[in-house]
Amino acid sequence: MKAKITSKLPSLSKILPEIRSGLSIFLPNIVKESIVNDISRGVSPVEGERFQKYSDSYKEQIRGKALYYTKNGKVYKILAERGEKLNTEPAKYGKSISPVNLKLSGDMLKSAFAYVKKTAQKFTLEIGFNNFLADIHNTQGASKSKVIRRILPKSGETFNRKINRAITEEINKVIKSVVNKFSQ
DSSP, X not given: OOOOOOOSOOOHHHHHHHHHHHHHHHHHHHXXXXXXXXXXXXXXXXXXXXXXXXXXXXXXXXXXXXXXXXXXXEEEEEEOOTTOOOOOHHHHTTOOSSSOOOOSSXXXXXXXXXEEEEOSSOEEEEXXXXXXXXXXXXXXOBTTTTBOOOOSOOTTOOBOHHHHHHHHHHHHHHXXXXXXXXXX
């Protein structure tokens, strides 16, 4: 017994460039927006990671109750008078204690980028931040206690489920669109 299956679809060599093209248009924005939205909501974009709560001293600054400064390598604290609020950096920007969203001025989140690097055989999605604070939060550690709050996966790590789902849905949407286009 023999069965023969035929299709009007052209070979993969014709479909793949179309899929890559579609992905390079839509996927970077979806990934970038998903990362920024998660961070803004206080969710780490990295699977299995959680943002550590702010320190008590930073919470004091957010509330405008204390101001810290360093002089000659020594840290000094100025307390607000009863009922008074100090004009601290976090208080000035209207920073909130919860969620831990890594947003003060918004410069780091605005510096997020995602784009596709294409070569003949490779399709690479480059994702990152142009602001130095991203590296401080992601790898070096913020503040005196060097708190790391992961905002991008390292080698061997993945994005959280929500971002992976958004990526998968977009890939499926582009593939379906291209296949439909070629099968007409």
